[in-house]
Amino acid sequence: MTRCQVPAFLIHQIQEELDKEEEEMMVFLCRDLAPDLANADLKEILLALNEREKLTPVGLSELLYRVKRFDLLRRILNTEKATVEAYLTRSFRLIPDYRVLMVEINENLEKDEVGSLGFLLRDYAPRMKMAKDKSFLALIIDLEKLNLVAPNQLDLIENCFRSIHRIDLIRKIQTYKHKASVSSVHCQPVYVNAHQASLPNFNLIEPPYHSGIQNESTEKLQNGSSLTLAAAEPLHMSIEESGSVPHKMSDDSYRMQSQPLGICLIIDCIGNDTDVLEETFRGLGYDVHCHRYLNMSSMNQTLLEVARWQKHKNCDSFVCILVSRGNSQSIFCTDHTFSGFPLEQIKKYFTADSCPGLLGKPKLFFIQSYVVPENEQECTCLLEVDGNADNIRAKVTIPHAADIFWSHCKVDVSTLEQSPTSPSKYLRCLAELLRNPYKRKLCILAIHMELNKKVYDGNMTADPSQQYSLLLQHTLRKKLFFPLDCC
Known part of the structure; x- marks a missing residue:
């Protein structure tokens, strides 16, 4: 039998x-x-x-x-x-x-x-x-x-x-x-x-608490038999001290040697941060493309165009920086009616499915959102984008996409109203860290930890309505270091 x-x-x-x-x-x-x-x-x-x-x-x-x-x-x-x-x-x-x-x-x-x-x-x-x-x-x-x-x-x-x-x-x-x-x-x-x-779309941003994953995890079935699954290796992220020995290229680090390092796309719909960001990422070795004061339609076309560039295949990474009014899930660009362009859609344009030239390469996103209160937003139809599968829905889940680094900072739009020409503290601190040769010895996750500290230290003395909140999500598979001989 x-x-x-x-x-x-x-x-x-x-x-x-x-x-x-x-x-x-x-x-x-x-x-x-x-x-x-x-x-x-x-x-x-x-x-x-x-x-x-x-x-x-x-x-x-x-x-x-x-x-x-x-x-x-x-x-x-x-x-x-x-x-x-x-x-x-x-x-x-x-x-x-x-x-x-x-x-x-x-x-x-x-x-x-x-x-x-x-x-x-x-x-x-x-x-x-x-x-x-x-x-x-x-x-x-x-x-x-x-x-x-x-x-x-x-x-x-x-x-x-x-x-x-x-x-x-x-x-x-x-x-x-x-x-x-x-x-x-x-x-x-x-x-x-x-x-x-x-693979179906699912969230790989951070492991769930009590997920039950161990080196040898055994799940019990209701009849008493067991389901043994080989779990993933524990995630080891060693954070180097700022005075450590310069990093070397290894199998657990992304290649970051191309010239240019990659495309850096900056879309600044506020206008206070473009210059310092352009200088910083050009100094790091990126081919920087700046766009100011775009509406949602123009931004969509720009993103589509950049995602289709063939030059990505000769580069080792990609950076996208967005500065705009918005809400927790969308950005408004310069549009006066707040239909909102979902941030998740921006990410989709540069996944391996949509941009094969970036397959296996790190894709870094830095988002500064000036959040408009809900009672001031005018709800209209969302912008329709390329492809029926990419039509924006009210609720969007994060797709399964490897090698994405997503840093999203939010602050109330009243910050702009009080100081219309002031730069974002978040982006200013980011530029300072990336231009510091000692901090560039750290991997990007450790740099972001330093960024967290600077931003939240600044919140200690700020009015509650002017405080920044910072969220990091990533699906990086390796450590990412910027070149030391730059800036």
Whole structure:
């Protein structure tokens, strides 16, 4: 008798909790694991995989993670999302990255867009049956049967996405292709780890408290069996003293040697800080581009244009500095009606999907927001930006994007009203630290710690309404040092 690794009642309990769309996604994800069960339902597939010893508690947790049922992860498998994430970054994955990519694309398509794709595909597969409510995943399965789409054959759907103007999805596919080609050089399997293109969006800004991740963390299932996940290495961030030996290039540090170091984009809609910032980052070796007093439409066009520059591939980093009135989540630029341009959208323009030239390179953002009270804001429609997936929604979650350093400082707009020409204390302190050769011996995280200290020391003597608040979020994978022989 074959040993089953997952209790049948768990499979039944999970299947009962899923809706029709989630079941379809899971069946699609498992399609390569049980090709002889192509027409079976989810419960049959999971039971068969279990009997064949292809399904483990870890594999089941990955499936729930891929369909974003984090509540079932916690309630039924008694494990946390962060634990699964740690496992997926280090260990073998049950689901091929091609399948995960297709599921992510499916989640980013509107119903009318799927209908348009079905119509376009008639030119390539006239015999393909087109039900009125056919899903994108069902279309992909039909195309797979006709040998028109495969893990290494995605040109057809790229062309279709181009026809419906979904450039963002084309970028995801191109990122997947790039990673597949890189991995093939090292003799990896056909289904490779398409990091940015495949993983669903989730917050990697800071590990949750009580996440349960240890060197060997064991999650207990409700039936008493255990789910052992190999957790990520502890994050070691050694902070050098200001008088330490100059840093050397190593595997745990980003390369920062190109000339120029990268593009530094400064958008100053207030006008008090551009000169000192331009001088500072030009001294660090950046190609600095300054824009003053932009409205939201002009800023959007500027960001899009800069993100598309080919010169990023010859640079080792990217810096973006924004100074504007705004609120906690958006900036207003010079517009008088406060529709707001979401800050999260700015970040998306420079992720690996949107800007392949910055793949694997540090992207630094420094934001100074002069916060306008809510009762003074006029709510209007949000600005529409490039690509339907990038249309701004009221609530935006931080996407999974590596190598981003996000420093956001907020102060009440009354600070400007009292001193209209005064520079931002936050940006002034940042410039001072970066121009100090002793402070540049520190990594960027340690420099930011010094920045925190300066800003909060200044708050001690400031009126409560004029105090600065500072937030750091990052997904850096290595230490980042600026060159010492600059400024």
